[in-house]
Amino acid sequence: MCAFVKFDKVGKVYHSGDVNVTALSDVSFEIDRGEICVIVGQSGAGKTTLLNILGGMDTLTTGNVYLDGVDISGYDTKKLADYRRHDIGFVFQYYNLIPNLTALENVEIASQLTRSPMPSQQVLRDVGLGERMKNFPAQLSGGEQQRVAIARALAKRPKLLLCDEPTGALDYLTGKAILKLLQRESRENGMTVIIITHNSALTAMADRVIRIKSGTVQSVVKNEVVTSVEDIEW
Amino acid sequence: MVKRINDTRFTAWTRNNLREIWKTRGRFAAILVIILLGVSFFSGLLATKPAMIKGANNYINNESNMYDFRFLTTIGFTEDDIDFYKTLDGVTAVEGSYSVDFFADTEYDPGLTTGTAVGSEKILKAYSITKKINKIKLISGRMPTSSNECLVDASSIGEDAIGTTIRISDRNTNHTKSFFSNDKYIVVGTCCTVNYLNRTRGTTALEGGSLDGFIYMLPDAFASERMTELLIKTDAVGDIFTDEYENRISYYEDAMQTALADHAKSDYDKLRSEAQSKIDEAWQEYDSKYDDYTKSREEAEQQLSDTLKTLNDGKEQLDRAQQRLEDAKEAIESGEKEYRDGLRSYDEGVAEYDRQRETALGRLYEAQGEIDGNRRSIEAALELINRSDAAETYAAMQARLGELEALMAGIEDHNSPEYIAAYEEYQFLQKQMELIDESGVVELYQQLLDSQTKLDEAQAELDRQREKIMRELDMAKAELDKAKIRLDDAVFQLDNARMQYTEGLINYYESKSVYESGLKQYEQARTDADEQFASAEEQFKEARSQIEDSEAEFQEIFGTELRTYSLDRSSNSGYISFENDASIIEGIARVIPLFFFLVAALVCTTTMTRMVDEHRTQIGTLKALGYDDGKIILKYISYSGVAALIGCILGFFGGSVVFPKVIWNAYKMLYDFGEIGIVFNFTNGLISLGISLLCTAGATFIACKRELLDMPADLIRPKAPKPGKRVFLERIPFIWKHLSFLNKVAARNILRYTRRLIMMLVGIGGCTALILVGFGVHDSIANVVNDQYETITRYDxxxxxxxxxxxxxxxxxxxxxxxxxxxxxxxxxxxxxxxxxxxxxxxxxxxxxxxxxxxxxxxxxxxxxxxxxxxxxxxxxxxxxxxxxxxxxxxxxxxxxxxxxxxxxxxxxxxxxxxxxxxxxxxxxxxxxxxxxxxxxxxxxTDSEDVYDTSASLMKMSGVSTVLVTDDVRAIVSDMMRSMNYIISVIILSACALAFVVAYNLGNITVVERTREIATLKVLGFQSNETSSYVSRENIIITIIGSVLGLPCGFLLNQFVMSQVNIEMISFDIKVLPLSYVYAFLISIALSVIIALLLRKKIDAINPAESLKSVD
Structure with a gap:
């Protein structure tokens, strides 16, 4: 079976005036379908760049990225937008809900973009927000907002769920609940989930752990014993 | 720029601030430009009236030294009056001037201004040039140096007239003619005067009603003794139209009027009585002279009629003589005729006589011949007998028989013997004789004797006849001779009569020639006398008409009550209409710029409030770093303040110079003086600076203050996003359900930021209103020309x-x-x-x-x-x-x-x-x-193709003085309208500029404010057109709503603005055409579409990765 996500010698150089900053160099790894992958590294290690490239928000300088066997590295902005629209679900650290839309509408704004979305209300019920669909983000707690964000991402039936520090702005318990939700999604629905974090503790819940340091892959470890989220402490 | 900012001479603080400006140069420029536009429009329009007044003031007060009062009376003024009025309280100078309206025969071509042809008759007003007050301004040519030169109206006549001659038309009354010392004047230049500040030349009492222009001449070009008006200068100082000046003038007003009325009254009375007595004297003199004349005329007439009588008597005699002569002539002629008739009958008589005589003599001769023949044969026979004596015996017997008979006859008694004897003898004899007779001899002899007797008888008869004839002939001859004598006598008498006639004729002709020469003399005398009388009558008539003229003049001057006018400048139509026109500008300037400026200020307020909001984290950081509130506030205030200050200064100076000039350009064609001043109303400048700073720096200050109330820790954390709200539309499920999802989002977004919504509505609506005003003014004006000259005025x-x-x-x-x-x-x-x-x-x-x-x-x-x-x-x-x-x-x-x-x-x-x-x-x-x-x-x-061809032909027709082509008038009005359009373009362009900047700025705010949201949408997979339509949808909806709201405001504003715009000769059809609403609306929409396109670039430039950033 071919790898679901494949980074092949990916390099990224930012040009800022006369200065060239190398964000990524020679990054290669593979992730299988249905896996939970945690990418961990310090601030500035290049994990956000990696996420941007994988999420179709940034282009790479060298190398290739494949998702489900398709090379996305040559995509132009329009194709990238399309790629984001159909293949990627995003979960942000700060939820990035549209404040002017209710929970349901925030899900709908994403689901209406795709060809065969999940029913928005069902997704919200799935993430445990069946009762709060009509609330505006400002009326929801952080965890609830993040659930909405996850629902929004899932409603599109993406190939890949990308989570950028999903617990970064949440308290411990709420964070755990969110992670549990993500784990459940992967296990029950076979969703490929990539979590980017600087919190090494989370690696315990991953099927695969990729460590990034200074723009290079330090290690790719397949976790044989996956710990349930409840059992993770940080 | 960036490098310069990086200059190390600046502190990090300053560098940060400068970099901030550079980074957000779009916003900085927006504030600057909005303030610049607002302030320049505001101070520019407000400065227009003062600038116009300053220009006018310079012309009126400084260059021309316009009168404060103008005295006019029905009797005029003298030098003495000037001296008197100089002594009045407050009066500093008095100068007299002549003026009169007259018909002028001109030879210049006035061109399009009056549309009339070369060399036509005009009604002009002649003024005398004054030296101190109401000084004229020479525009071209030179000042007159002699009394037969003049300057003409620079605007309504123009410099083409220089070198031509203006004649005082014969149509003028003697009174008018008496004002001029010459009958023609050469144009040497053109000028303008404060008497006519605008292009209106006013009306006149002369037929035709309106003046075509004025001319200025030296005082000695006027022959009038008395000056027409006095120009008074008082110690009232101050600029035109100022309360200071007007109060001073109204303070003097009554005193001036009273002084003039009193002084003029005494003058009037004196003049009146003088004039009256002069006229009376003239009448007296006239009457006495006329009497003399009448008397001498009568005498002469008498003489002449005597002569005529004598002549007529002579004539009568002559006629009689002529009659006599004619009678004589007639008598002579009839005598001659008689004579000729007599002569003819005499001649005829003579001829008749000769013929009768001839015939008679012939017959006599013939008869004689016959008798003579017979006698000879008888005598021969007798001879024979005689020789037988038978005849003699017979004769003796015969004779005896006779005797016996006689004897018997004598005897009465037939029985007497004698008688018987006689008788017997007789019987015997008779028997004897019968016997002889029986023989025949006797008988023959007897017969012969009988024949001889008969012959003798015939001879005797013939002789008797001859004698008778001869006698008759002699008688006839005598008759003829008598007639001849009578004829000869008649000839003599005729000759005599002829001689007498000729004599009479000669006499007649002699007397006739005497008579005729007498008649001729008389007729000559008559004609001479008539001529003399006629010329005398003529002289008297002239004298009379002179007196009557002076009476008419008297009547003209004194016929009505004395009227005096003390007029101040407000009676000068140009002076007043200039104030009006300037006030119109002020009227427009009162609303529009304020409106404009307020929109600008509001937009700046929003912009700055947003900016401070965006900088929440930075403010928190700075505060956390230990910068005090003042310094932090200063950072933002300096940002907005600098933009506002630069915009304000540029706007103030630029606007104060540009707007008045631009607007005056339009008005200039209505006025006679050229340049307006430049006025910087620093109060307005400070006011606009104040408002600008209040709206920018003030808003910044308040926003900063609000932020700074929070603790630094809170500030560093992102401000909780403004909560979403259900909008009222959601409560109307019917509408809400039918809105597409994105429209719902847009609706909610629009209503999310109420303040900004209001700002945008005011901004866009205001600008739409201003644009509509521009079009509305244009509509109200454009129709003037079209409706007037296509619908109302149909004549060519x-x-x-x-x-x-x-x-x-x-x-x-x-x-x-x-x-x-x-x-x-x-x-x-x-x-x-x-x-x-x-x-x-x-x-x-x-x-x-x-x-x-x-x-x-x-x-x-x-x-x-x-x-x-x-x-x-x-x-x-x-x-x-x-x-x-x-x-x-x-x-x-x-x-x-x-x-x-x-x-x-x-x-x-x-x-x-x-x-x-x-x-x-x-x-x-x-x-x-x-x-x-x-x-x-x-x-x-006319139906003809070329209206000017026809007008030229019309001009040549007798009796036609001028032909005004409607197209020419239309062109003039059109020009005037064009000047209004000029102002309007300024308004429309300014409004568009403002609308653009406002909408761009607000759109920009939306984008900047929602960068994160936009980035998120991009991450969610929105394509770039979807993203920008998500944002622009709101802006376009707001623009539409704002424009729609702006249209009725524009309509009202248009009504107001047009009601403030007041041009003397033109009335407007205040309206806004439906198409103008469409234009105004479309311009607003077009602007927002352009802005949407500009913003789309900005939206496209947003990196979706922004969404990953923590809130800053």
Missing amino acids: YSINFTDDMSDADRKNFLESSKDMLDECVFVISDSVDIETGKGNKTASIIATSDPDITDIVRFSLNGEVIAYPNDGGVIINEKLAQLADAKVGSKLTIRLNETDTVEARVDGIFENYVYNLMFMNEATYKSLFNNDVGYRMAYAT
Whole structure:
């Protein structure tokens, strides 16, 4: 079976005036379908760049990225937008809900973009927000907002769920609940989930752990014993 | 730029601030430009009136030294009066001046301004050049140096007239002519004067009604003894139209009026009595001279008639003599005829006599011959017998027988013997004889003897006859001779008579020639006398008319009560209309710029508030770093303040210079003086600076203060996003359900930021309103020309005639112009002043009884046709009705002169935009004005292709003085309208510029404010057009709503602005065409589309990865 996500010698150089900053160099790894992958590294290690490239928000300088066997590295902005629209679900650290839309509408704004979305209300019920669909983000707690964000991402039936520090702005318990939700999604629905974090503790819940340091892959470890989220402490 | 900012001479703080400006240069420039536009519009429009007034003030007060008061009386002034008025309280200078309206024969080409042809008659006003007060301004040419030179009106006549001659027309009255010392003046230059600040030249009492221009001459070009007016300068100082000046003037006003009235009254009385006694003396002298003349004339007549009588007697005698001569001549002629007849009958008598004599003698001769023949044969026979004596015996017996018979006859007694004896003898004898007879001899002899006797008898008879004839002939001869004698006598008498006749004739001719020479002498004397009388009469008539002239002059001057006028500058129409025009600008400047400026200020407030909000984290950081509040506030205040300050300064100076100039450009064509001043109203400058700073720095300060109240820790954390809200639309499920999802989002977004929504609505709505005002003003104006000259005024020409046109003249003219003109309506034209609430308004009167007038001028109001008025009624145009507050059926007060008015009934009100007009029929005119002005003008249309060709032909027709081509007038009005359009373009462009900057700025705020949201949408997979439509949808909806709201505001604003715009000769049809709403709306939408496109670039530039960033 071919790898679901494949980074092949990916390099990224930012040009800022006369200065060239190398964000990524020679990054290669593979992730299988249905896996939970945690990418961990310090601030500035290049994990956000990696996420941007994988999420179709940034282009790479060298190398290739494949998702489900398709090379996305040559995509132009329009194709990238399309790629984001159909293949990627995003979960942000700060939820990035549209404040002017209710929970349901925030899900709908994403689901209406795709060809065969999940029913928005069902997704919200799935993430445990069946009762709060009509609330505006400002009326929801952080965890609830993040659930909405996850629902929004899932409603599109993406190939890949990308989570950028999903617990970064949440308290411990709420964070755990969110992670549990993500784990459940992967296990029950076979969703490929990539979590980017600087919190090494989370690696315990991953099927695969990729460590990034200074723009290079330090290690790719397949976790044989996956710990349930409840059992993770940080 | 960036490098310069990085200059190390700046502290990090300053560098941060400068970098901030550079980074957000779009916003910085937006604030700067919005403030610049707002301030320049505000201070520019507000400075326009002062700038115009400053220019006018410089011209009126400094260059010209315009009068404060102008004294006019019906009697004029002398040098003594000047000296007197100089002593009045407050008076600093007095100068006299001459002026008179006159008909001028000109030879210049006035060009388009009056549309008339070369060398036509004009009505001009002549003024004398003054040295101290009301100084004229020479525009071209040179000042006059001698009394036969003049300067002409620079604007209504122009420099083309230089070198031509202006003649005082013979049409002028003697009184008018007496003002001039020459009968023609050479134009040496052009000038303008404060007497005519604008292009209106006013009305005149002369026929025709309006002045065509003025001329200026040296005082000695006037022959008049008395000056027409006095120009008074007082110690009132101060700029024109200022309270300071006007109060001082109204303080002097009464005193001036009283002084003038009193002084003029005594002058008047003196002059009047002097003039009266002069006239009386003249009459006396005239009368006595005329008496002398009459007397001498009578004497001469008497002499002449005596002579004539004598002559007539002689003539009678002559006639009698002639008669006698003629009788004599006739007698002579009849005598001659008689003579000739006598002579002829005499000649005939002679001839007859000769013929008779001839015949008679012939017959006698023949008879003699016959007798002689017979005698000879008888005598021969007798001879034979005699020789036998038988005959003798027989004869003896015979003889005895005879004797016996005689004896017997003598015896009475036949029985007597004697008798018987005798008888017996006798018987015997008889027997004897019978015997002889029986023999025959006796008988033959007897026969012979008988024949001889018979012959003798015949001879005797013949001789008797001869004798008788001879006697008769002799008698006839004697008769003839007598006749001859008578004839000869008649000849003699005739000759005598002829001689006498000739003598008489000679005598007659002699007396006749005597008579004729006498007659001739008499006739000569008669003619001489008649001539002398006629010339004397002529002289007397002249003398009389001179006196009558002076009486008329007297009547003109003293006939009415003395009237005195002390006029201040407000009686000068140009002075007042300039103030009005300047006030119109002020009127516009009162609303629009403020409106404009407030929109600008509000937009700046929003912008700065947003900026501070965006910088929340930075403020928190700075605060956390230990910068005190003041310094932090200063950072933002300096940002907005610098933008506002630069914008304000540029706007203030730029606007104060540019706007007045631009607007004056439009008004300049209405006024005679060129340049306006530059006024910097620093109060306005400070006010606009204050408002600008308040709206930018002030708003910044308040926003900063609000942020700074929070603790640094809170500040560093992102501000909780403004909560979403259900909008009222959601409560209307019917609508909400039918909105697409994105529209729902847009609706909610629009209503999310109420303040910004209001800002945007005010901004966009305001700008739309301003654009609509621009179009509305244009509509109100554009229609003036089109409606006036395509719908209302249908005629191609107005033709002026040199004299009143009688019915016959008109018929002739129509006949001879038939080929050129399609229709031609003769009218009486006059101009009058109508009393209105705001002083007098000049209106033109057109009177005619020709019903075709309605074909040539369309009278209608709001689409309804207005009937031409009947006797006693007038119809007037809408604006005049408004000004005079007249309605159908109400009365209109018409000012005849300074004191008298008449009222006319208003029968109808019609639309007319150019000039104030009053139409009526001939009878109404005559009854209202009781004057004898006749048909001297005609409106005409033509079918010909080239209107100017036809006008040239018309000009050549006899009696035609001028032909005004409507197209020319239209061009003039069009030009004026163009000047208004100029102002309007300024408004529209400024409004568009503002609308653009405002909408761009607000759109920009939306984008910047929602960068994160946009980035998130991008991450969610929104394509770039979807993203920008997500944002622009809101802006476009707001623009649409704002524009729609702005349209009614624009309509109202247009009404207001147009009501402030007041041009003397033109009334506007205040309206906004439907298309203008469409334009204004479309311009706003177009602007927002352009802005959406600009913003789309900005939106596209947003990196979706932004969404990953923590909130800063």
